[in-house]
Amino acid sequence: MAMETVLPTDEEIIISIRQGxxxxxxxxxxxxxxxxxxxxxxxxxxxxxxxxxTQNVFINFYKAIERFDEKRPLLPYLYESVRNELKxxxxxxxxxxxxxxxxxxxxxxIKETNLIDIDEVLKxxxxxxxxxxxxxxxGYSYREIANKMKKNINTVRTLIRRARLLLNSKKTYEKx
Amino acid sequence: MKKLEDKIIxxxxxxxxxxxxxxxxxxxxxxxxxxxxxxxLTQILVEVFFETGSDNVFEILQEDWQIVAKHGLDIIxxxxxEIPKPLIFVIFVSFGISLLALLTFIKNFxxxxxxxxxxxxYWEKGQDRKTT
Numbered sequence: 001m002a003m004e005t006v007l008p009t010d011e012e013i014i015i016s017i018r019q020g021x022x023x024x025x026x027x028x029x030x031x032x033x034x035x036x037x038x039x040x041x042x043x044x045x046x047x048x049x050x051x052x053x054t055q056n057v058f059i060n061f062y063k064a065i066e067r068f069d070e071k072r073p074l075l076p077y078l079y080e081s082v083r084n085e086l087k088x089x090x091x092x093x094x095x096x097x098x099x100x101x102x103x104x105x106x107x108x109x110i111k112e113t114n115l116i117d118i119d120e121v122l123k124x125x126x127x128x129x130x131x132x133x134x135x136x137x138x139g140y141s142y143r144e145i146a147n148k149m150k151k152n153i154n155t156v157r158t159l160i161r162r163a164r165l166l167l168n169s170k171k172t173y174e175k176x
Numbered sequence: 177m178k179k180l181e182d183k184i185i186x187x188x189x190x191x192x193x194x195x196x197x198x199x200x201x202x203x204x205x206x207x208x209x210x211x212x213x214x215x216x217l218t219q220i221l222v223e224v225f226f227e228t229g230s231d232n233v234f235e236i237l238q239e240d241w242q243i244v245a246k247h248g249l250d251i252i253x254x255x256x257x258e259i260p261k262p263l264i265f266v267i268f269v270s271f272g273i274s275l276l277a278l279l280t281f282i283k284n285f286x287x288x289x290x291x292x293x294x295x296x297x298y299w300e301k302g303q304d305r306k307t308t
Contacts, residue, residue, distance in 0.1 A: 019286070020287035020288065020291045022290070023298070033184065051180050055184050
């Protein structure tokens with residue numbers, strides 16, 4: 001008759017890891033990796049990225065194991081961690097249209113339609129907004145612009161957003 | 177899947193090795209540095225004691241205990257006035273830090289032992305895998 005091996009529960013494993021028996025972490029990894037990887041793969045479709053995120057989830061959990069309440073079920077915690085990782089992933093991979101491109105597209109459309117002049121558009125923009133736009137078109141980050149203009153980073157964000165809105169509204173108005 | 181699990185476990189061990197190593201090194205440095213500083217400053221204090229002749233107050237201890245009990249408070253007070261207080265303060269702080277580092281190590285000794293054993297076992301296994 002084959003001997004049945006009783007695997008330790010998550011709670012027992014976590015308590016043991018806190019006591020220094022870190023090799024038991026492999027039980028948790030083996031137990032949950034397939035499910036977590038499958039969950040991430042169903043949302044990302046990129047195998048390598050999915051594997052990277054799975055690794056992050058387990059490493060982050062290991063780093064937080066001292067603070068983790070072992071009475072809580074582990075799987076929901078891991079899924080929550082996956083959600084956070086996915087959010088960060090989407091945020092870092094968000095497609096951004098740089099202001100340079102935006103202006104280029106605008107200029108092109110102006111040339112094509114011959115409706116408005118770029119100087120005409122920029123004249124409605126205040127000095128600070130113009131300066132911020134100029135700096136961002138030169139490749140400076142929001143933080144660098146904030147430092148250069150000696151303004152809060154949020155103020156710089158607002159300046160640029162308002163300038164863009166003004167440009168867009170002007171364009172729409174002229175087209176209409 | 178096995179490969180991914182191995183990668184996760186390896187990353188975990190790398191992180192744990194760094195953390196445990198750093199913690200051990202920090203505690204050792206704290207213990208040795210402040211322990212040696214406390215010993216060194218105590219030596220200086222004793223020298224100062226002998227130079228100023230403050231050690232004379234201890235001669236009363238050779239007397240009858242009734243005399244010691246009668247003048248005990250006076251002795252302590254005069255000793256308190258003569259000792260270099262900043263030096264005593266630094267000695268106490270150094271000794272405290274050194275003791276704290278030692279106590280933390282003793283308190284977590286079981287945990288550290290398990291961790292170090294697990295880490296050594298893992299890295300030795302890794303070396304074996306590389307050589308075979």
